[in-house]
Structures are given as C-alpha cells and as structure tokens.
Amino acid sequence: MISKAPRGTIDILPDKVEAWQYIENLFRRFCFLYGYKEMRTPIFEHTEIFTRGIGESTDIVEKEMYTFLDKKGRSLTLRPEFTAPVMRSIIEHSLPLSPPLKLFYMGPIFRYERPQQGRYRQAHQLGVEVLGSNSPLLDVEVIDLIIKFYDSLGLKGLSVSLNSIGCSDCRPSSRNKIIDFCRNNLDILCDNCKNRFERNPFRILDCKNATCKELAKSCPSTLDSICSACKEHFNTVTLYLDKINISYKLENSLVRGLDYYTRTVFEVLSESLGAQSSLCGGGRYDDLIEILGGKPSPGVGVAAGIERLIMVMEKQGIPSGKPQGLDLMIIPLGESSYEHAFQLITSIRKENFISADLNLVNKGLKAGLNSANKLGVSFAIIIGDIEIARGEYIIRDLKKGEQNTIKIEDIIGYLKKIYDQQSVISNQQSA
Ligand SMILES: [Zn+2]
Ligand SMILES: [Zn+2]
Incomplete structure (x- = not known):
C-alpha cells in the first residue's frame, strides 16, 4: 500500500x-x-x-x-x-x-x-x-x-x-556464576536463552520470557561479585x-x-x-x-x-506546548486587491517580526474572516477597492472584535507597536 x-x-x-x-x-x-x-x-x-x-x-x-x-x-x-x-x-x-x-x-x-x-x-x-x-x-x-x-x-x-x-x-567472575546458574536450570530456560547463555549469560536477566523472568529473580547478583x-x-x-x-x-x-x-x-x-x-x-x-x-x-x-x-x-494530562496561531492574515476582497495585498505581505515578511499569511482562497469578507478565525489568527487586514482608493486599510483585532483604519504607510509601524507592547507584557509575566 x-x-x-x-x-x-x-x-x-x-x-x-x-x-x-x-x-x-x-x-x-x-x-x-x-x-x-x-x-x-x-x-x-x-x-x-x-x-x-x-x-x-x-x-x-x-x-x-x-x-x-x-x-x-x-x-x-x-x-x-x-x-x-x-x-x-x-x-x-x-x-x-x-x-x-x-x-x-x-x-x-x-x-x-x-x-x-x-x-x-x-x-x-x-x-x-x-x-x-x-x-x-x-x-x-x-x-x-x-x-x-x-x-x-x-x-x-x-x-x-x-x-x-x-x-x-x-565481569568474568559474575559471568561464570550466571553461566553455572543457567546450566543448573537449563531445562526451564527459554530456547533463546538456552542457545546464548554461554555466549552472553547476562541476557537471561532481561529476557522477556515469563519463566526466565521468574528465574532471573534468584540469579546470582552482579553486585555480589x-x-x-x-x-x-x-x-x-x-x-x-x-x-x-x-x-x-x-x-x-x-x-x-x-x-x-x-x-x-x-x-x-x-x-x-x-x-x-x-x-x-x-x-x-x-x-x-x-x-x-x-x-x-x-x-x-x-x-x-x-x-x-x-x-x-x-x-498524565500534561500540556505540551500550545499551538501557535498565525499573527496576521491579509484578506483581499477580490482579485483587484491582490497586487496591493501581495505588496503588503511581502514588506511585512521582510520585517521578520510576526507570522503572516495571505488569503487567496475565499471570496468575500465573511468567508475570509471565518477561515482566519479557524486558524487562530490574531489580526486581519482587509483590503478592498474602497480601501485602496482611500490609501487606508482596515486592521481588525480578531480576539477583541475591534477594528481601526490605518494609512497604508503606517501599517507596519502600527503592528510593530502592538507586538512590542505584547512582548514587554509577556516578558514581565515570565520574569
Ligand atoms: Zn570491577
Ligand atoms: Zn529466556
């Protein structure tokens, strides 16, 4: 298969x-x-x-x-x-x-x-x-x-x-003691141990066979020799x-x-x-x-x-690291916004401070926000024809349900300010 x-x-x-x-x-x-x-x-x-x-x-x-x-x-x-x-x-x-x-x-x-x-x-x-x-x-x-x-x-x-x-x-002396012990119990050893007890007598001690396991309990202790x-x-x-x-x-x-x-x-x-x-x-x-x-x-x-x-x-129900949600999703409302959206995500990624992705699948705002929520995204930037004409994009805080309109050239600065504050808070919490 x-x-x-x-x-x-x-x-x-x-x-x-x-x-x-x-x-x-x-x-x-x-x-x-x-x-x-x-x-x-x-x-x-x-x-x-x-x-x-x-x-x-x-x-x-x-x-x-x-x-x-x-x-x-x-x-x-x-x-x-x-x-x-x-x-x-x-x-x-x-x-x-x-x-x-x-x-x-x-x-x-x-x-x-x-x-x-x-x-x-x-x-x-x-x-x-x-x-x-x-x-x-x-x-x-x-x-x-x-x-x-x-x-x-x-x-x-x-x-x-x-x-x-x-x-x-x-080791040879404890080895010999175990070999003697095995020889005396040869009839009840498993086939595997029977075959190898002279070459490698210590194996009987960690043999998984039930009889060998029981026998191992009375085997001469290595600590004694x-x-x-x-x-x-x-x-x-x-x-x-x-x-x-x-x-x-x-x-x-x-x-x-x-x-x-x-x-x-x-x-x-x-x-x-x-x-x-x-x-x-x-x-x-x-x-x-x-x-x-x-x-x-x-x-x-x-x-x-x-x-x-x-x-x-x-x-034991121990949590092992929580899934990291995406920081930012850019949602272009239709193909006429793709070029602007692509330019913005390229410059955000170049700054290397948050995880960001571009939604190229969903048509329309509602579907775009839905899939952002599914991915645990913190912020969405919405870009439509009106926003492009005004030179301002909408930044929506998906956790708080609030949104702001920000001039295109100020967007990276705006996001950096938010993430700087967040890292100060989390540093204080972990200190
Ligand atoms: Zn020694
Ligand atoms: Zn065995």
Whole structure:
C-alpha cells in the first residue's frame, strides 16, 4: 500500500509537532545549562560499528537491525542507537576528551521490532554522553540531568533502577556464576536463552520470557561479585544520589540489552507505562571507545525515547506546548486587491517580526474572516477597492472584535507597536 506509512512508523502531523518541538527545545536548554554541546551523526553507519559496539549476541544486532548493501556492496545499517556512532565520530575526528567531552543528541533510530504502543520501527531518542572521565560524579550528573528534565516537564510517578555490572576485571567472575546458574536450570530456560547463555549469560536477566523472568529473580547478583574498585565506584554513585535527594532502587536484574555497558547501569521508569515501563536507560561504557578502535577512554551516558515520553505526558494530562496561531492574515476582497495585498505581505515578511499569511482562497469578507478565525489568527487586514482608493486599510483585532483604519504607510509601524507592547507584557509575566 503506497498510501500508508510502513508498519511501525508514524507521521508527526502539524497538530502534534508542537509537543515534539517543546520537548526538544526544553532538552536542548537543559543540556546547555549543564554544559553539553550537540552532536549530529549520519543516520546510517558501517554495520561493523554496531556489531562490534553493541555486541553480536544482543537482540538488537541479532534480530532488529535495518542492514542493507549499498550499490558498491558495502554493508550499512540504519542506526539502532546513538552511542556507538557518537564514539565512532569522536575517534574519527580525534576530539579531545580532556576536559571531559560532554555531548547531547536527538533524532531517529531504527529497530525492526514488533510494533506496539510506544514502540516503533522508526523511533526517536534524545540523550547525552560524557567522555574522558571515570568519575562516579558524572554517572550521578547524567542521572540528575535526565531526572531534572523529566521533572521540569511535570512528569509524576518516576523511579530510578540502579545496578552495577562490574568491569572487564570482575565481569568474568559474575559471568561464570550466571553461566553455572543457567546450566543448573537449563531445562526451564527459554530456547533463546538456552542457545546464548554461554555466549552472553547476562541476557537471561532481561529476557522477556515469563519463566526466565521468574528465574532471573534468584540469579546470582552482579553486585555480589564486582571487584573492590567497582564497589567503591558504585558506593560513591549511591552516596551522591542520596546527597541530591534522587531516590533509586537497587535492581539486581538490570543489565541493559547492550554489551558495551560497564559498572553503573540505570533506568528511569514511569508508572504510567505499565509493562514496558522504561522511559530511558543508560550507564557507563568504559571499554567502548577501545572496542571501536580508539584510545581507551571511559564514558557514561543516557538515551531516552521521545515517543514514550509523549505517551506518559498524554496519560498524565500534561500540556505540551500550545499551538501557535498565525499573527496576521491579509484578506483581499477580490482579485483587484491582490497586487496591493501581495505588496503588503511581502514588506511585512521582510520585517521578520510576526507570522503572516495571505488569503487567496475565499471570496468575500465573511468567508475570509471565518477561515482566519479557524486558524487562530490574531489580526486581519482587509483590503478592498474602497480601501485602496482611500490609501487606508482596515486592521481588525480578531480576539477583541475591534477594528481601526490605518494609512497604508503606517501599517507596519502600527503592528510593530502592538507586538512590542505584547512582548514587554509577556516578558514581565515570565520574569
Ligand atoms: Zn570491577
Ligand atoms: Zn529466556
């Protein structure tokens, strides 16, 4: 069906786009306030970036990537996440990581998943990455940033799940404990876990199969087998989260679905999301840059889904930016007025201070005013033969229902005066 968008994709229609812009602008503002700069990478990358970065035996790489050969036979993949591409870019451009490099991003990601509420094949994420420091305070900063961002949107009922999965030194020991555990319970594992528990035992902890989920509860905790350096790191993270009053729950089964994580992993959950309650997730990835061929350098970050965020805002009745009405509509009364109307709108647009449009559709005043009202227009300028002959146009305030006749050459000055006053008032209100 060429008249339908592909399964798992959505159009963001004009009446919804304000919510997106509102969220994106607020996030941009937050990142700026925390000292982060925006980074944009291509939508597709060499497939190897993801197979090496995210890990061969993860759900994303095994099942969910949009991978294709280009005309020269190169394997390319639509990015299923941002972190690996951002690291690739840092390596390629030798971006300095001291002082720590703080980046944020937003844009679409692509995963061939079963579409369901809040989950799409083209989804959108926003997130941050901090490179070049292994300070646990940066783990806390990233969690704090995303929580404050959600708070400022007015989200209620959030909780933070937290875990440490250890480093390359201590991970093998917790890995082996989980492999042993899986081997002892092999007969009740799902087929998927049966196949991969030796390659990637941590997957059993976030397997969606009901039996595996139940089993995961009694699985050896990674927190019990991390080394003393990892323990100290984790203790500092929790200490500082306590200091800034961010509450969290220790979640033994939290490992995240990507291989590159080390030490701290976390998720922010919303009670409004039910079963798939994760609003965002992140953690530390101290080995990722090295895995992708760069100089070893620690990093930490978070990625948040925008669709799910909008879903929560809608469920909680949180307003997300009000639709912007048009400031001005020029209504020519018949074709003899078109030239004058066109001249006026061109000079108003050149001044770049209000949004303005020209009504070329409706014949007659009543129909013209009707469609202006439908569009939420504030002012209408009416131009007919009589007005042209007199050298004066009618400016009608559609909100107040008042109108004035203004000399053509004074119109821009008149409108500017009104909009200057309005911006003074709204500045005073927001101050
Ligand atoms: Zn360790
Ligand atoms: Zn399973």
